[in-house]
Amino acid sequence: xxxxxxxxxxxxxxxxxxxxxxxxxxxxxxxxxxxxxxxxxxxxxxxxxxxxxxxxxxxxxxxxxxxxxxxxxxxxxxxxxxxxxxxxxxxxxxxxxxxxxxxxxxxxxxxxxxxxxxxxxxxxxxxxxxxxxxxxxxxxxxxxxxxxxxxxxxxxxxxxxxxxxxxxxxxxxxxxxxxxxxxxxxxxxxxxxxxxxxxxxxxxxxxxxxxxxxxxxxxxxxxxxxxxxxxx
Ligand code: ADP
Ligand code: MG
Numbered sequence: 001x002x003x004x005x006x007x008x009x010x011x012x013x014x015x016x017x018x019x020x021x022x023x024x025x026x027x028x029x030x031x032x033x034x035x036x037x038x039x040x041x042x043x044x045x046x047x048x049x050x051x052x053x054x055x056x057x058x059x060x061x062x063x064x065x066x067x068x069x070x071x072x073x074x075x076x077x078x079x080x081x082x083x084x085x086x087x088x089x090x091x092x093x094x095x096x097x098x099x100x101x102x103x104x105x106x107x108x109x110x111x112x113x114x115x116x117x118x119x120x121x122x123x124x125x126x127x128x129x130x131x132x133x134x135x136x137x138x139x140x141x142x143x144x145x146x147x148x149x150x151x152x153x154x155x156x157x158x159x160x161x162x163x164x165x166x167x168x169x170x171x172x173x174x175x176x177x178x179x180x181x182x183x184x185x186x187x188x189x190x191x192x193x194x195x196x197x198x199x200x201x202x203x204x205x206x207x208x209x210x211x212x213x214x215x216x217x218x219x220x221x222x223x224x225x226x227x228x229x230x231x232x
Contacts, residue, residue: 023225030198034222041107056113065103072099117214124208139212161192183215
């Protein structure tokens, strides 16, 4: 999958939203650590992909009309076997269609269940005046309620990424509090820099969200990704 082929495909389908499978593959090729995900368009296919991947797995709805997958019952975590995958597939289809009757559903993404880490967010928006801007923050309520985020214009250097990480008020959480191990700040810096390179290389990218990225004592991993591209 090249960026241009994914872009062409999306535009041919009248989409500006790249799905999670497309976004993760492009980002992984660009050196951004993310869980590999495959698209399954049927229950059988989801099961055989899960068998091939190894358990536990995660299933998520893939739809250009659904921005927040959890809100529509579209995310099923920690599935332990083939039977659980089959049930999850059916449950996702039923609840997504009930919540969004007009949504076009391409299928589900199948990916490995990642071990829990400290949740952070790396995002990018396009400022009409300044162009691409990267955002970094802690995940969950920290970003939603407290707006504890930092911003830098693209392109970034290593020191910019380091500053983004150290500027947030929640930085002590990344340093490790109450016996929690510190997060791998070099891996977070690398993630930010690779995202910066990716959006710099592809001006068609208008928005990008890695929400969340799991920060580990050793490494980092994006478990959700969305990319919005400009209209043709
Ligand atoms: P959305 O943001 O569209 O609701 P996500 O893909 O972010 O859906 O999934 C919701 C939550 O499920 C994430 O915030 C994360 O905590 C968890 N999650 C998602 N994918 C994985 C995965 N591959 N491994 C472990 N946990 C995951
Ligand atoms: Mg998410």
